[in-house]
Amino acid sequence: xxxxxRRVAVLGGNRIPFARSDTKYAHATNQDMLTAAxxxxxxxxxxxxxxxxxxxxxxxxxxxHDRDLTRESVLSTRLAPETPAYDVQQACGTGLxxxxxxxxxxxxxxxxxxxxxxxxxxxxAPIELNEELxxxxxxxxxxxxxxxxxxxxxxxxxxxxxxxxPRNEEPRTGLSxxxxxxxxxxxxxxxxxxxxxxxVASHKNLTTAYERGFFTDLIxxxxxxxxxxxxxxxxxxxxxxxxxxxxxxxxxxxxxxNSTPLSDGASAVLLASEEWAKxxxxxxxxxxxxxxxxxxxxxxxxxxxxxxxxxxMPRMLDRAGLxxxxxxxxxxxxxxxxxxxxxxxxxxxxxxxxxxxxxxxPLGAIDRAKLNVNGGxxxxxxxxAATGGRIVAGLAKQLHEDGKGRGxxxxxxxxxxxxVAILEGPEGATR
Amino acid sequence: MPIETRKLTSAPSILPLYARAAxxxxxxxxxxxxxxxxxGEIPEVRLELDGVRADPDAVAxxxxxxxxxxxxxxxxTYPHVLAFPLHMALMSDGSFxxxxxxxxxxxNRITQHRRLGIGEELALRVQATxxxxxxxxxxxNVVTEVRVGRQIAWESTSTFLRRGKGDPSAASGEAFPTVPxxxxxxAEWRLGGDLGRRYASVSGDRNPIHMHxxxxxxxxxxxxxxxxxxxxARALAALEPRLPDAFAVDVRFRRPILLPARVEFASADDxxxxxxxxxxxxxxxxxRHLDGRVKAKTGKAK
Numbered sequence: 001x002x003x004x005x006r007r008v009a010v011l012g013g014n015r016i017p018f019a020r021s022d023t024k025y026a027h028a029t030n031q032d033m034l035t036a037a038x039x040x041x042x043x044x045x046x047x048x049x050x051x052x053x054x055x056x057x058x059x060x061x062x063x064x065h066d067r068d069l070t071r072e073s074v075l076s077t078r079l080a081p082e083t084p085a086y087d088v089q090q091a092c093g094t095g096l097x098x099x100x101x102x103x104x105x106x107x108x109x110x111x112x113x114x115x116x117x118x119x120x121x122x123x124x125a126p127i128e129l130n131e132e133l134x135x136x137x138x139x140x141x142x143x144x145x146x147x148x149x150x151x152x153x154x155x156x157x158x159x160x161x162x163x164x165x166p167r168n169e170e171p172r173t174g175l176s177x178x179x180x181x182x183x184x185x186x187x188x189x190x191x192x193x194x195x196x197x198x199x200v201a202s203h204k205n206l207t208t209a210y211e212r213g214f215f216t217d218l219i220x221x222x223x224x225x226x227x228x229x230x231x232x233x234x235x236x237x238x239x240x241x242x243x244x245x246x247x248x249x250x251x252x253x254x255x256x257x258n259s260t261p262l263s264d265g266a267s268a269v270l271l272a273s274e275e276w277a278k279x280x281x282x283x284x285x286x287x288x289x290x291x292x293x294x295x296x297x298x299x300x301x302x303x304x305x306x307x308x309x310x311x312x313m314p315r316m317l318d319r320a321g322l323x324x325x326x327x328x329x330x331x332x333x334x335x336x337x338x339x340x341x342x343x344x345x346x347x348x349x350x351x352x353x354x355x356x357x358x359x360x361x362p363l364g365a366i367d368r369a370k371l372n373v374n375g376g377x378x379x380x381x382x383x384x385a386a387t388g389g390r391i392v393a394g395l396a397k398q399l400h401e402d403g404k405g406r407g408x409x410x411x412x413x414x415x416x417x418x419x420v421a422i423l424e425g426p427e428g429a430t431r
Numbered sequence: 432m433p434i435e436t437r438k439l440t441s442a443p444s445i446l447p448l449y450a451r452a453a454x455x456x457x458x459x460x461x462x463x464x465x466x467x468x469x470x471g472e473i474p475e476v477r478l479e480l481d482g483v484r485a486d487p488d489a490v491a492x493x494x495x496x497x498x499x500x501x502x503x504x505x506x507x508t509y510p511h512v513l514a515f516p517l518h519m520a521l522m523s524d525g526s527f528x529x530x531x532x533x534x535x536x537x538x539n540r541i542t543q544h545r546r547l548g549i550g551e552e553l554a555l556r557v558q559a560t561x562x563x564x565x566x567x568x569x570x571x572n573v574v575t576e577v578r579v580g581r582q583i584a585w586e587s588t589s590t591f592l593r594r595g596k597g598d599p600s601a602a603s604g605e606a607f608p609t610v611p612x613x614x615x616x617x618a619e620w621r622l623g624g625d626l627g628r629r630y631a632s633v634s635g636d637r638n639p640i641h642m643h644x645x646x647x648x649x650x651x652x653x654x655x656x657x658x659x660x661x662x663x664a665r666a667l668a669a670l671e672p673r674l675p676d677a678f679a680v681d682v683r684f685r686r687p688i689l690l691p692a693r694v695e696f697a698s699a700d701d702x703x704x705x706x707x708x709x710x711x712x713x714x715x716x717x718x719r720h721l722d723g724r725v726k727a728k729t730g731k732a733k
């Protein structure tokens with residue numbers, strides 16, 4: 001095995017604008033959207049007919065008939081059909097995890113180029129057969145005699161036609177992600193105003209980024225949508241203050257505006273070795289330099305469900321020999337404004353850093369002006385597996401605009417997991 | 432005689448047109464001035480409809496039935512669906528020499544000069560050509576143009592056969608390429624008994640021969656048959672990732688597919704050209720339902 005590892009380049013990305021659930025993409029499937037995102041990437045980088053090392057992709061809400069979603073999507077594009085692909089599923093960490101997987105194979109020299117991608121739809125969500133009906137049908141199928149089959153089928157009850165609709169809840173706690181985050185918000189004593197401020201900043205930054213043409217080579221319009229459907233350029237603290245809380249009861253601080261809405265979308269990122277980029281005459285936007293995944297015990301140790309990135313970050317920083325302040329950009333996925341704020345508070349908190357992270361000193365505060373500078377999930381919305389690709393491509397482009405610098409990505413995921421990664425500018429990290 | 436141009440302000444509604452299209456089947460009805468029939472020549476009429484935009488939800492439903500991915504551009508066969516009400520209006524006009532129901536769709540050629548975006552504003556032009564002799568009757572073409580601005584972006588020619596006294600000396604058409612029987616199939620399709628109704632609901636083509644065995648039998652088919660344009664669309668969906676942006680695709684409709692059915696799809700790629708066929712399975716391979724050829728178009732759009 002090759003003992004040397006190689007630098008991994010982010011060459012660019014493409015996504016479709018994200019749509020709010022049941023709007024423009026109501027009739028698009030995950031495969032349609034993933035295909036559209038890949039199509040745009042293939043067109044932009046002239047990949048038609050190319051056999052890539054691999055395409056890793058995924059979706060969080062997946063139909064049982066979407067077996068090998070990524071492979072089937074690849075076969076719908078103009079990529080060489082000889083390009084292998086596989087599905088990944090790690091809740092909202094899926095998108096960033098696919099980038100880590102592809103990057104690691106490139107670093108090891110197993111492949112030279114690959115695509116990391118993801119899609120999610122809450123409009124075309126899977127609805128399952130009623131569990132009892134499913135069990136009855138399977139049991140009838142196991143019966144050999146016709147009378148046995150009929151006897152089993154006689155167990156059918158009218159109530160069995162009521163399908164099972166997937167709920168956004170943690171299997172082991174029964175609480176929704178919003179409810180879990182409301183608990184975190186209370187624990188960390190978050191106010192309503194700071195959450196709303198983060199939401200307003202997200203819309204403002206995303207609007208500015210659109211206005212300066214930042215997304216021209218990152219987004220391909222789809223089905224009549226040219227910008228993210230959730231974006232509210234006129235969002236303001238006054239407007240947001242009027243909203244009623246949706247999580248945490250009547251005294252709660254979390255609203256529909258400082259939580260991400262259900263949405264549909266897809267994204268894709270092109271990663272390659274330095275040599276491949278050179279051979280194809282493609283500029284390096286950024287280097288994918290570090291990554292870390294962590295998980296916490298939200299069930300028995302009652303850790304905050306979405307606090308895993310707080311643990312992943314110091315482990316990655318220690319390995320990289322960096323401090324939390326060594327970054328020019330912080331891309332913290334805004335699943336909820338509360339998640340971002342709890343994470344930042346935890347890193348500043350002496351007790352948390354000492355007791356939970358086992359560190360002598362807290363990681364410290366970050367310069368908030370460097371946070372989600374081109375908008376975050378609160379404004380763009382969050383089609384689960386598509387968020388990682390949106391962030392990687394956006395941060396890489398920002399670093400390329402600057403030439404130098406360093407950015408960090410942090411994404412929380414259901415099941416008490418978190419994924420973090422570091423990108424460095426094409427000419428290095430130091431500014 | 433100059434061509435009469437009729438500008439329409441909205442797409443004609445299809446169902447009443449079907450009544451008129453089928454009316455000539457009633458003996459003597461063709462004597463009425465508003466019922467097509469009575470033989471004679473094809474009127475020189477051109478129908479125009481501007482400001483047409485595809486409805487994305489309708490495109491999604493069409494894509495699902497035909498097997499296309501839902502992309503930001505229209506499936507290459509979709510403009511045919513947009514123009515279909517105009518075809519019906521043309522062929523069910525009182526001045527048309529015969530009713531549309533009962534005509535046999537024998538060929539269709541589509542040229543896509545460039546991809547059409549789902550949201551693009553399109554202008555449709557439809558007109559029929561003069562009758563031509565055929566060994567089994569007479570044929571005519573319905574020619575459709577789709578313009579974006581002043582450019583022709585898409586065009587199609589559908590050839591229909593009116594069965595009747597033929598002219599044995601008429602050429603039955605040039606030799607058309609076909610995929611050799613020994614070429615292995617790349618896919619097997621299982622077509623449900625409801626396929627005609629499903630395609631009818633997304634295309635508007637509710638010709639009774641496609642809807643149900645009971646409505647197909649009086650018109651001479653033992654079962655409902657698949658729409659030729661569905662078969663063409665399904666074949667193009669199978670080839671979709673290999674289709675260039677600009678291409679022409681010509682097909683000949685052979686034996687009808689009696690539904691439900693299991694058929695084979697086979698194709699042979701020769702760089703610039705892809706030949707394809709939809710045929711029977713296994714021993715029925717020699718029974719072909721459709722032959723087609725895709726040819727890449729290079730150079731500038733018209």
